[in-house]
Amino acid sequence: MPQSPPRIAVILPCHNEAPAIRETVLAFRQALPSAAIFVYDNASTDRTSDVAREAGALVRSETRRGKGNVIRRAFADVDADIYVVADGDGTYDASAASRLVGLLVEESLDMVIGTRIHSEKEAYRAGHVAGNWLFNQVVARLFDKGQSDIFSGYRILSRRFVKSFPCMSEGFEIEAEMSIHALQLRMPVREIATRYSKRVEGTASKLNTWRDGFRILSHILRLQRLHRPRQFFGGLGVVTILLALLLAIPVFSTFLQTGQVPRFPTAILATGLVLLGSLLAFLGLILESTSQLALETKRLSYLAIPSASGQPQSMGTLASKDSVAQVG
Numbered sequence: 001m002p003q004s005p006p007r008i009a010v011i012l013p014c015h016n017e018a019p020a021i022r023e024t025v026l027a028f029r030q031a032l033p034s035a036a037i038f039v040y041d042n043a044s045t046d047r048t049s050d051v052a053r054e055a056g057a058l059v060r061s062e063t064r065r066g067k068g069n070v071i072r073r074a075f076a077d078v079d080a081d082i083y084v085v086a087d088g089d090g091t092y093d094a095s096a097a098s099r100l101v102g103l104l105v106e107e108s109l110d111m112v113i114g115t116r117i118h119s120e121k122e123a124y125r126a127g128h129v130a131g132n133w134l135f136n137q138v139v140a141r142l143f144d145k146g147q148s149d150i151f152s153g154y155r156i157l158s159r160r161f162v163k164s165f166p167c168m169s170e171g172f173e174i175e176a177e178m179s180i181h182a183l184q185l186r187m188p189v190r191e192i193a194t195r196y197s198k199r200v201e202g203t204a205s206k207l208n209t210w211r212d213g214f215r216i217l218s219h220i221l222r223l224q225r226l227h228r229p230r231q232f233f234g235g236l237g238v239v240t241i242l243l244a245l246l247l248a249i250p251v252f253s254t255f256l257q258t259g260q261v262p263r264f265p266t267a268i269l270a271t272g273l274v275l276l277g278s279l280l281a282f283l284g285l286i287l288e289s290t291s292q293l294a295l296e297t298k299r300l301s302y303l304a305i306p307s308a309s310g311q312p313q314s315m316g317t318l319a320s321k322d323s324v325a326q327v328g
Contacts, residue, residue: 006081008035008101012057013070014088018046020200025055027094028084032101038078039088040070048088067153068169068177075162083157086114092154093195100156100192108307110161110187111178113147114154116196138220139179148191150179151216160305161187164298173219180223184295185302229291233284240277244270 010028014021021039028037039052040060053059062073071085082101086092092114100112139150153175161182169177182189225232248270251263261267 006105007079008032008082008084009078009080010035010037010084010086010097011071011074011078012037012039012052012086012088013042013067013074014039014044014048014052015042015065016044016046016048017088018044018048018051020090021048021052021057021088022055023200024086024088024090024094025052025057027090028086028097029056031094031097032084035084036078036080038074040074042067042070052088064170066170066172068167068171068174071169071174072167075165075167081159083159083162085153085155085157087153090200091197093197096192096194097156100194103190103192104156104158107190108188109190110158110307111182111189112156113149113152113179113189113191114156114194115149115191116152116154117193118196138217139176139183147179147183147189151175154194158307160302160307163305164302169219171215173216176216176220177223180220180227184227185299187302227291227295229287230284233280233287237277237279237281237284240273240280244273244277247273 010032012021012024012028017024025037025039028035037057038060039049039057040062041049041052042062043065049059049061060074060077062070075083082104084097084101086094086097096114100114103109104112139147151172155175155178157178164185165178165181167174167177181187221232247266251261251267251270254263255261
């Protein structure tokens with residue numbers, strides 16, 4: 001019995017994207033004619049929902065502001081085999097979607113990232129380019145391996161990725177969390193260069209360089225603390241012990257010269273810092289075993305979900321209102 005083609009859902013988070021959403025929906029409809037296109041209106045104050053509905057999209061609403069909140073809601077509501085996630089502002093190349101989906105299926109991947117290649121200066125601000133490079137380096141150092149564009153919002157995801165993804169982010173840190181999730185479970189991932197265009201006139205970027213940059217860095221460090229506790233707490237322990245040794249140098253120097261310890265409070269502080277640093281390192285070792293158990297559980301949950309290239313279950317149309325159409 002031949003397998004049914006995979007069901008594809010296109011998910012477009014939007015906040016005040018009325019000038020761009022119509023062309024974005026139509027472009028993805030042309031690239032993936034039988035896919036279900038979902039526009040998630042994130043508390044817009046313009047006609048985003050009306051324009052998207054007129055263009056033929058299935059419109060959903062998420063009132064809690066933040067892209068992470070939208071993605072979490074969409075991943076919970078929409079049942080598909082392959083998920084195409086992009087922004088509703090028309091900056092990503094919808095014409096590449098069919099090629100990226102085909103690559104995910106053919107190579108049995110869990111994520112294909114459309115890395116951004118831009119020729120227009122207005123498309124990608126210099127501050128965002130520098131910030132993206134910096135955070136790519138941070139993730140590579142913290143998790144042993146990085147990606148060239150961890151903040152790309154253009155991603156093709158398998159069902160096993162989506163349904164094993166906890167999605168704890170609220171804002172623009174969602175892309176970094178996706179990348180770290182894939183790195184942590186050692187999922188098969190490909191990066192493909194895609195065109196990135198400037199925004200449609202009348203729309204504005206919702207990303208604040210400094211505020212969102214700080215939130216993203218905080219979230220990355222939080223994920224490191226949860227998933228790499230030995231590295232996180234061990235690093236803190238080493239820094240604490242080194243600080244203690246710096247404080248202890250003049251104390252030891254005076255003791256060797258005079259045989260006395262006149263800086264008694266400094267000696268007590270240095271001793272306390274050594275103990276604290278040792279406790280932090282020991283805590284990291286204890287939490288590492290708990291983190292490893294959680295990782296193994298997550299990995300088993302991930303493996304229990306069929307891959308996009310060969311689902312053993314039937315792919316017939318589901319009765320749910322959010323089940324997506326089959327794509328031939």
